[in-house]
Amino acid sequence: MPKENEILSLLLVKARESAVSCVRPILAKHEITEQQWRVIRVLSDSEDINAQRLATDSCILSPSLSRILTRLSGDGIIIRKADKTDQRAQTIRLSAKGRRLHKKLLPLVEKEYQTLTKNVGKDTVNRLLPLLQKYSEYHPARPDA
Numbered sequence: 001m002p003k004e005n006e007i008l009s010l011l012l013v014k015a016r017e018s019a020v021s022c023v024r025p026i027l028a029k030h031e032i033t034e035q036q037w038r039v040i041r042v043l044s045d046s047e048d049i050n051a052q053r054l055a056t057d058s059c060i061l062s063p064s065l066s067r068i069l070t071r072l073s074g075d076g077i078i079i080r081k082a083d084k085t086d087q088r089a090q091t092i093r094l095s096a097k098g099r100r101l102h103k104k105l106l107p108l109v110e111k112e113y114q115t116l117t118k119n120v121g122k123d124t125v126n127r128l129l130p131l132l133q134k135y136s137e138y139h140p141a142r143p144d145a
Contacts, residue, residue: 051066
């Protein structure tokens with residue numbers, strides 16, 4: 001029988017899939033992946049952000065983020081510039097096109113999440129959010145492998 005942490009990890013993955021599966025068709029219709037949408041959502045809340053912070057805030061590993069940024073930049077959704085204080089680093093922000101896309105998709109995505117909340121129960125969501133927040137803030141010290 002699996003250990004409790006293994007069960008918890010599996011349930012977290014299943015819960016994430018349930019949450020994401022309801023918005024995936026909306027994103028696909030607009031040729032946006034879930035990871036691209038996470039980047040757009042994070043960028044919608046900031047003016048300029050560096051890639052490291054964007055990776056952390058969107059929960060995307062740096063190599064994947066690099067490919068996503070290349071695609072979003074090529075599509076004119078983001079603007080990348082050399083950082084003013086460190087020319088090796090980049091700052092990233094949504095372009096006007098990216099802001100329009102975010103404004104268009106956000107109500108559709110939020111509507112799906114409202115439906116999900118209604119289906120699982122608002123009380124359940126309200127109890128779950130602080131628990132997940134606490135769980136996600138735990139970062140164990142890892143010995144070097």
